[in-house]
Amino acid sequence: MSRKLEEYLIKERNRLDTDSPDEEAIWEKIEREMLTRKRKPALRVTGTGWIRIRNIAATVIILFSLGYITKDIIYTISARKQITLSSIDSNLERREEQYKTQVNYRIHEVKAMPVRDEAIISELYNELSRLDTIYRQSMNDLKVLGPSDRIINTIFDTYEQRIQLLELIILEKNKIANHENNENINL
Amino acid sequence: MNNDCFDIDSDLIERCRNGEPKAQFMLFRKYAKAMYNIAIRFTNNRMDAEDILQESFITAFEKLPELVNTISFPGWLKRIVINRCIDHARRNKQIFDDLDDKLANETVEENEPDFTIDPAIVHDLIRKLPEGGRTVLVLHILEGYKHREIAEMLGITESTSKTQYSRALKLLNKTIKQKIYVS
Numbered sequence: 001m002s003r004k005l006e007e008y009l010i011k012e013r014n015r016l017d018t019d020s021p022d023e024e025a026i027w028e029k030i031e032r033e034m035l036t037r038k039r040k041p042a043l044r045v046t047g048t049g050w051i052r053i054r055n056i057a058a059t060v061i062i063l064f065s066l067g068y069i070t071k072d073i074i075y076t077i078s079a080r081k082q083i084t085l086s087s088i089d090s091n092l093e094r095r096e097e098q099y100k101t102q103v104n105y106r107i108h109e110v111k112a113m114p115v116r117d118e119a120i121i122s123e124l125y126n127e128l129s130r131l132d133t134i135y136r137q138s139m140n141d142l143k144v145l146g147p148s149d150r151i152i153n154t155i156f157d158t159y160e161q162r163i164q165l166l167e168l169i170i171l172e173k174n175k176i177a178n179h180e181n182n183e184n185i186n187l
Numbered sequence: 188m189n190n191d192c193f194d195i196d197s198d199l200i201e202r203c204r205n206g207e208p209k210a211q212f213m214l215f216r217k218y219a220k221a222m223y224n225i226a227i228r229f230t231n232n233r234m235d236a237e238d239i240l241q242e243s244f245i246t247a248f249e250k251l252p253e254l255v256n257t258i259s260f261p262g263w264l265k266r267i268v269i270n271r272c273i274d275h276a277r278r279n280k281q282i283f284d285d286l287d288d289k290l291a292n293e294t295v296e297e298n299e300p301d302f303t304i305d306p307a308i309v310h311d312l313i314r315k316l317p318e319g320g321r322t323v324l325v326l327h328i329l330e331g332y333k334h335r336e337i338a339e340m341l342g343i344t345e346s347t348s349k350t351q352y353s354r355a356l357k358l359l360n361k362t363i364k365q366k367i368y369v370s
Contacts (some may be wrong), residue, residue, distance in 0.1 A: 002356050002357060002359075002360040005356060005359065005360045005363065006328060006356065008309075009309070009328045009329060010328065012306045012309070013329055015306040016224065016228075016306045016307075016309060016310040016313070016329070017220060017221055017224035017310070018224070018306060018307035018310050018311075019220075019223060019224050019227050019236075019310070020220060020223070021219055021220065021223035021236070021237060021240060022237070023215070023216060023219050023220075025237075026219065026237055026240055026241050027212060027215055029241050030215065030241050030244050030245055030248075031208070033241070033245055034245060034248065037245075037249075
C-alpha cells in the first residue's frame with residue numbers, strides 16, 4: 001500500500017484546497033434563489049411540515065370517503081322510501097292509476113263471481129301470482145337502481161297482462177256458468 | 188478545511204439565523220473555498236461543484252435555526268456538501284468497477300520516494316481519478332469516513348469500498364510518480 005502517499009494526503013489535506021470558486025457569482029445566485037423561496041413560503045415545507053400535510057391529506061381522504069359512503073347510504077335509504085312511478089313523472093303516475101283502476105275493476109268483477117276450482121282457472125290464478133312476483137321485483141329494482149325505461153316498461157307490462165288474465169278468468173267463469181245453465185235447461 | 192474554520196464566530200451564526208444577509212455573505216466567504224474544493228474533488232466539474240456549493244449554502248441557511256450547537260457548524264456544513272455530492276454521484280449512476288484490475292496486483296514499492304510535490308498538482312491528479320474510486324478515496328482519506336460508513340452512503344459493500352480505495356490510491360501514486368518523473 002502507498003503508505004507514504006496516505007501520510008502525505010493526511011498531512012497536506014488543508015493545502016490540497018487549491019481551487020477557487022467564483023464567489024461573487026455563486027453568492028449572487030444564492031441570494032436570488034433565497035429571495036425567490038422567500039416569496040413562495042408555501043413551497044418551503046420542512047420535515048414536520050410534510051408530516052402535517054400527510055396527516056391533513058389522510059384526514060381529508062377519510063372525511064371525503066365517509067361523506068361519500070354516508071351520501072350513498074342516505075341516497076339508497078331515501079330511494080327505497082321514495083321512488084315510485086308517481087314520484088318520477090306525472091304521466092307515469094296517471095298511466096299507473098288508469099291501469100290500477102282497470103285491474104281493480106276486474107278483480108272486483110272476478111270476486112263477485114262464484115268460486116270455481118277448474119284446472120284452467122287455477123292455471124290463470126297461478127299466472128297472476130307469477131305476474132305479482134315480477135311486479136314486486138320490478139318495483140324493488142326501481143327503488144334500488146333508479147328509474148329506467150326497461151323497468152318502467154316491465155311494470156306496465158305486468159299491469160296489461162294482469163288485465164288480460166283477469167278478463168280470461170272472467171271469460172272462463174262465464175263459460176262455465178253458461179255451460180251449467182244450459183245443462184240445467186236440458187235437464 | 189482550514190483549522191481556522193473551527194474558530195467559529197457564534198455571533199455570525201446567530202446573525203445568520205436572524206436572516207441578516209451581510210452575515211450570511213460573511214459566513215459564505217469563510218467556508219466557500221473549502222466546500223468548493225470538496226465538491227470539485229467529487230465531481231471533477233466546475234459547474235457541478237458550483238451548483239453543489241450554491242444548493243448546500245441555501246440548505247444551510249434554511250436549516251440553520253435547527254442547528255443546536257454552533258461549534259459543530261463546519262462539520263455540519265461539510266456533511267451537507269458531501270450529501271449533495273453523493274446525490275450528484277447517484278444521479279449520474281457512478282460506476283465503481285472502472286479502475287484497471289492490473290493495479291490491484293501491482294507490487295508495493297518499499298522504497299517510495301518522499302512526496303515533495305506541490306499539493307495543487309496532487310489535488311489536480313485526484314480530480315482526474317476515475318469517479319468511483321475517486322469518491323471512495325476522497326471520503327476515506329480526505330474526509331475521514333470509515334469504509335463501513337462509505338459503503339452505507341454509496342450503497343456498496345464494505346469490501347467494494349476497500350478495493351476501490353486501494354486501487355484509486357495505487358493509481359494516484361502511479362500518476363504522481365509519473366508527474367515527478369516528467370518534471
